[in-house]
Amino acid sequence: MPTSDETDRELVLEQEYVTALYARLDTLRAHAATRLSAARDADRDAMALWQAELARLESVEDGLCFGRLDLRDGRRVYVGRLGLFHDEDDEQLLLDWRAPAAQPFYTATMAAAHGVRRRRRITTRGRVVLALDDELLAPDTADTAEEGALVGEAALMAADRTGRMRDIVTTLQTEQDHIVRDGYAGVLVVQGGPGTGKTAVALHRLAYLLYTRPHLRTRGVLIVGPSEVFLDHIGQVLPGLGEHAVVTGTIALLRPDIRIGRTDPAEIAEVKGGADMADRIAAAVRSRVRVPDEPVEVEFEQQTVRLDPSDCRRALDMATRSGLPHNQARLVFQRRLVELMAQRLTDQLESVVFTDSGDAIDGGSADGRLSPADLRALAAAGVVIDPGREDDRDGPRRLLDEDDVARLRSALLTDGAVCRMLDGLWPPLTARQVVTGLFADPAGQWSTADIPLLDEAAAILGETSAAARVTFGHVVVDEAQELSAMAWRMVMRRCPTRSMTIVGDLAQTSDPAGASSWDRALRPHVRDRWRLAQLTINYRTPAEIMAATGDLFAAHHPGLRPPRSVRAAGESPRRRRTTLAELPHVVADIAGGHTSGRLAIITPPAHLAMLRRSLRLAMTTAITDPVVVLTPVQAKGLEFDSVLIIDPAAILATPLGHNDLYVAMTRATRRLEIVHPGPVPAELSRIQERTPFPG
């Protein structure tokens, strides 16, 4: 144990070092600000670059340096939110947490010290060093860390919560660090129970990838989350790690051009999310293209042009073979038929030539070309043949040259009657027409489940809206178990390289169209180019609450292992029986007695409005409000100090209600209470019942 004098001396020394780091940071900021103002209005690229650099330097203010490694070879490395170098000699002052040399900060243990003699955690507030926490590591005695060992346990337990997710860069655990730094180029699936840090790990992995693969900054990275509230919850993490260039969105937000006006019943949403919808949409588009049974005729400039079914069939084959989307392939189809029509018209024109006096003479050979004899006859009749074409005196001549035919083709393509005939065979389509044809909504409004269908149709049609075409170099999908097969197709279209990080928990699926197997969800898109990584330790939910979920989990997921909690709450969950009539009073009473931290009341949708009204809460929720009322689906991915679950039997009554109830129970970091009107569901019966309400 160091004496308090030694500790004070160390604190002073570390303060000096940290002060020097901030001085260096200030110099870099001043430099970036100067470059930015020099570039202002003159050089847009330079401006964007220096703006981003300034934002990066600003965002690392809190906790700039949070660790130190003393290595066995005598070197000492400081670890922090970004890399800093000495101005003059390029000496490294601070190592970016993502650099390979910083990895032992997260992975070194007693059993596998990775050359580390001492790991020091440096706690700061503002620019002041508050505390140091040292771990002395023995020389390496094994190749691998003991399973489940916690790194920097004191700091981990001290990590505070504010309602919005914070970065965990100072306390990232070994199993999490391995996922963050995984170099796999395909689809990495991070499966883990509630509170295992899947979201946090995915965000840190994104920061790591942006650091190690700078080209991703230009190709763009996207995070897809389940709700806007969730995106708000995680919105601070990447900026806090110095990364600002990340696009976030829900499936609906990926198509801001489509307005949602209604919600589908679960069974309709399930149908719309099914994989066979892709075939149905493709078939609906194909069915709009037709080959006529009889020849079609169209009048053009007092001439009748005829197209046979076989002409149309060949044009259709040609357009289909082009592999282009419907609306672009339509142009191939049209061009082919117009070529045929122009050729036929030319032949007709050349088979009859009129003299100046209006007399018709036979001016054409059987193949529509002019022989020398024809030319002589035409010249005698006063027809002037383009002299430029007389070079080929020996062969047959055409009356109309290529330019004439090209003009004829253009005239055909813009002729109203011709266009109507062509559109009748291969019409231009919009995604809205196609989807409405499959699922007509009398009010003409779209639901969330329609979005992947509209997006699919847009891809098949080749619609060119910016929102439908944008792609990214890496995509993170959070709460990925909720994505329907059609939503997966939509996400995959935005990631042509299939470089993805997917996080989720199959035991938390609530969407009936969602995933029950990662392989089934991913194989159609990436075959076996995906890998599973697992997280096993729950950093959020206390052991007492996890124990209370035991019966529910075992009943519905006998094949899965629940995560192990690292913390104990010190109090067990409780339940309280009531009646539906009493429910608002009981809830108001519990909410009124809640004094510390944030409380989430998680209820089936049926009671939502009533509870918000009786608690006088706004209908829209800010996640930082002290009391919020949410459905289990809205609570996905969030966490609260206390959770009050209302009417668990009603939650369980929906098709995947057991998963919803599991999600609801695992949102609490401290306290869980359940209010059940009527008998308690069997899965919760072992939770201790509170003494009934007096009166």
Ligand SMILES: Nc1ncnc2c1ncn2[C@@H]1O[C@H](COP(=O)(O)OP(=O)(O)OP(=O)(O)O)[C@@H](O)[C@H]1O
């Ligand atoms: N290494 C860590 N150090 C400190 N806090 C951590 C660590 N890992 C996770 N946490 C915290 O645990 C909580 C749960 O993390 P997160 O939301 O990422 O888990 P999750 O697996 O996505 O949860 P769920 O599936 O239940 O939504 C968060 O508050 C997060 O900051």
